Amino acid sequence: MEDELIKIWQSSPKVEQVKFEKSRLMLDLQSSLRGLSRLAKYGILIEQLAVVTIVPVFLYYIHWVPHLLSKIASLWIVAWSIWYMFLLRRIKRDKPKEQDQNYLDYLNQWKTYLEQNKKLTGSAFYWYILPPITGCILFALGFYLGDAIGFRRFAVNIGIFLITGIFTHFYFKWIIRTIYNPRLKKINKLIKVMKE
Amino acid sequence: MDKDLEDMFLNALEEHQQKLLRICSVYASDSDDTQDLFQEVLINIWRAMPSFKGNASIGTWMYRITLNVCLRIRTKEIKKQKKMLRLDSIRVISLQNESWDNDVDEKLTTLRSCIKTLNDADKALITLYLEELPYKEISNITGLKENTVAVKIKRVKTKLLNRINGV
Structure with missing residues (x-):
């Protein structure tokens, strides 16, 4: 009976022939790699570009703005941006790359990576939202206290910063719910099933 | 890639x-999806x-990577990627064999659909078993202990045989 299963499985009514063109595959691979790399790196690249833009701007502000509080806020934003750049590099580096390990190791590696990122995203309020928003508020406050802007403009700026912060906070919650949780649930289930 | 590696690959x-194609077939919903998955x-x-x-x-x-x-890629995701790229280098052509026994054909269809109802882990184990890989090799590929592999395969086999024979 066992041989019957194998016999059925290995016999096919259709003879499937694989047509393979090596030279085309090379071109396709290059195209595929470019496409996939673009997708994978897109998010991190955008963030890195933002940081690269922010750092020189706020370095200039440290020198240019006359208000002490705004100078301190600029320094704070630059320090945070540099720290964030290192964090992005770490996230990029830690992504599981090898696919030739065994099934269980592969699952565990992805599980660890997803859990780390989920934890990081879950605590994003403290390291991604609060530091730059605080910096921006202090920056605007420096201008307001130095009478460079009126209360109305100051309040509008604060409002924009707070709304952006709240939106980002809920966006991260959504990412955890729709991206990390379902994948982790599936991986955990699979690991459990495999070990049963 | 150097010539030796290319030759080894080919x-x-x-x-x-x-x-590999047969393994892909149980993770895909139809023959088009199988082809997409196989290309990937x-x-x-x-x-x-x-x-x-x-x-x-x-x-x-190769089985490990497959x-x-x-597991990682669902065919829907491949379709999304394909909007950006077109893979013409690998094509799977099906040629009908006229002298095929209809009874075996029916059993194969049933076997494939039964395997598709299993969870991903059991699918992996049973397809490797059906490709006649020894338990030790299946253990190396999946990362499970040899005894666990044997027990689980036995369980899945019984389940499949019962379904195919309509028990």
Whole structure:
């Protein structure tokens, strides 16, 4: 009976022939790699570009703005941006790359990576939202206290910063719910099933 | 990629393509999806060739990548990627064999659909078993202990046989 299963499985009514063109595959691979790399790196690249833009701007502000509080806020934003750049590099580096390990190791590696990122995203309020928003508020406050802007403009700026912060906070919650949780649930289930 | 690796890839592909294709078939919903998934598997194997160290046989190594890709990528995702790229280099052509026994054909269809109802882990184990890989090799590919592999395969086999024979 066992041989019957194998016999059925290995016999096919259709003879499937694989047509393979090596030279085309090379071109396709290059195209595929470019496409996939673009997708994978897109998010991190955008963030890195933002940081690269922010750092020189706020370095200039440290020198240019006359208000002490705004100078301190600029320094704070630059320090945070540099720290964030290192964090992005770490996230990029830690992504599981090898696919030739065994099934269980592969699952565990992805599980660890997803859990780390989920934890990081879950605590994003403290390291991604609060530091730059605080910096921006202090920056605007420096201008307001130095009478460079009126209360109305100051309040509008604060409002924009707070709304952006709240939106980002809920966006991260959504990412955890729709991206990390379902994948982790599936991986955990699979690991459990495999070990049963 | 150097010539030796290319030759190794082509030879291994020649030898294992039918087996890899059959494994892909249980993770895909239809023959188009199977082809998409198979293309993705080959791309990944090709890409990983320079990292092949020869610790395991090339067949075992290819099965590992195949299962990992089948698990990681769903065909819907491949379709999304395909909007950006077109893979014409790998085509799977089906040729009808006229002298086929209809009874066996029906059993194969039933077997495939039964396997598709299993969870991903059991699918992996049973397809490797049906490709006649020894338990030790299945253990190396999946990372499970040999005894666990044997017990689980026995359980899945019984389940499949019962379904095929309508018990």
